[in-house]
Amino acid sequence: MDFSKAYITKLLDLFDDGETTLEQERDLKSYFASESYDKDFEPYAVLFSYFETESKTTSQVEVDLQSSKPNKFLWLNVAASIVVILGAVWLFTYYEKQQDIQAARIAFEKTQNALNFLSYNMNEGLEKLEYIEVFNTQKNKIIK
Amino acid sequence: MTSEDYNKHILPVRDKIFRFSLRLLSSEAAAKDATQDVLMKLWNRRAKLSAVTNVEAYAMTMTKNLCYDVLKSKHHKTLELVHNSYSETNSGLGSQIEARDEVDLVKKFIDALPEQQRAIIQLRDVEQFSNKEIEDIMGMNSTSVRVALSRARKKIMNELKKTSAYGLQ
Numbered sequence A: 001m002d003f004s005k006a007y008i009t010k011l012l013d014l015f016d017d018g019e020t021t022l023e024q025e026r027d028l029k030s031y032f033a034s035e036s037y038d039k040d041f042e043p044y045a046v047l048f049s050y051f052e053t054e055s056k057t058t059s060q061v062e063v064d065l066q067s068s069k070p071n072k073f074l075w076l077n078v079a080a081s082i083v084v085i086l087g088a089v090w091l092f093t094y095y096e097k098q099q100d101i102q103a104a105r106i107a108f109e110k111t112q113n114a115l116n117f118l119s120y121n122m123n124e125g126l127e128k129l130e131y132i133e134v135f136n137t138q139k140n141k142i143i144k
Numbered sequence B: 001m002t003s004e005d006y007n008k009h010i011l012p013v014r015d016k017i018f019r020f021s022l023r024l025l026s027s028e029a030a031a032k033d034a035t036q037d038v039l040m041k042l043w044n045r046r047a048k049l050s051a052v053t054n055v056e057a058y059a060m061t062m063t064k065n066l067c068y069d070v071l072k073s074k075h076h077k078t079l080e081l082v083h084n085s086y087s088e089t090n091s092g093l094g095s096q097i098e099a100r101d102e103v104d105l106v107k108k109f110i111d112a113l114p115e116q117q118r119a120i121i122q123l124r125d126v127e128q129f130s131n132k133e134i135e136d137i138m139g140m141n142s143t144s145v146r147v148a149l150s151r152a153r154k155k156i157m158n159e160l161k162k163t164s165a166y167g168l169q
Helices: A005-016 A022-033 A039-054 A065-142 B003-009 B011-025 B028-044 B055-075 B079-090 B093-098 B102-111 B115-126 B131-138 B142-166
Strands: none
Touching: A005 A022, A005 A039, A005 B142, A022 A039, A039 B102, A039 B115, A039 B142, B003 B011, B011 B028, B011 B055, B011 B115, B028 B055, B055 B115, B055 B131, B102 B115, B102 B142, B115 B131, B115 B142, B131 B142
């Protein structure tokens, strides 16, 4: 693009007063970016080339958003582990209770067996007592 | 705003945020920290960002506020350091010879400007924000933006013309 020296001078005056529009500044930038600018404007060329290089500086800042995402899931993790722990505790107490009930049932069955055994033997003993009954009646017949 | 939207709209602004905070804080490490902070804040606010019409200007406003806070909290701690850097820029020939590259000279002149003018030069001449956007970002009216911009440009140009007249470029 070719710009007349008068036009550039006018733009630079406006530029100094802070009155240029962005379009006019773009004209100035492209004028000074071409090597054919008038050497009278050398200080301005330095300024504009500074702006140009400056606008290309990159940050090289790596955004560590990955660390923020797991933060969202951190609460989920904590909640999940609490649920797992509570579940384990509940399961353990439940198991213990079941063990107790089981042991009680076994003790009950053993006692029941023992009592059954006792009463069976008792009944057997009673059968033998019938002989005494017979003996008694016979004895009473003789000894009146 | 999903993370895809975020990547599309915010990450391109990342370099602008970095350059702006570098201009205000003059320390690369501090500027990187500030950039991280602003990006994190934007990420945390991503749900509200869809209501913001100009995300870029919004990000720059946040950057400005954050950098001003950093400068304020730093001011009393590193007063001596700030003083040192000023005496260095004023030491004339020595530092000017040091800054052999004329582009480095421009940087020195801009760094010597007051905070507000530095910010406005950065926003307007490097990042090419419109005056309206700069008014919003800086919280200034159009006249004071124009005056500050003009003062800053004139000061830089005066220094540049001086050095070229001395043949020190």
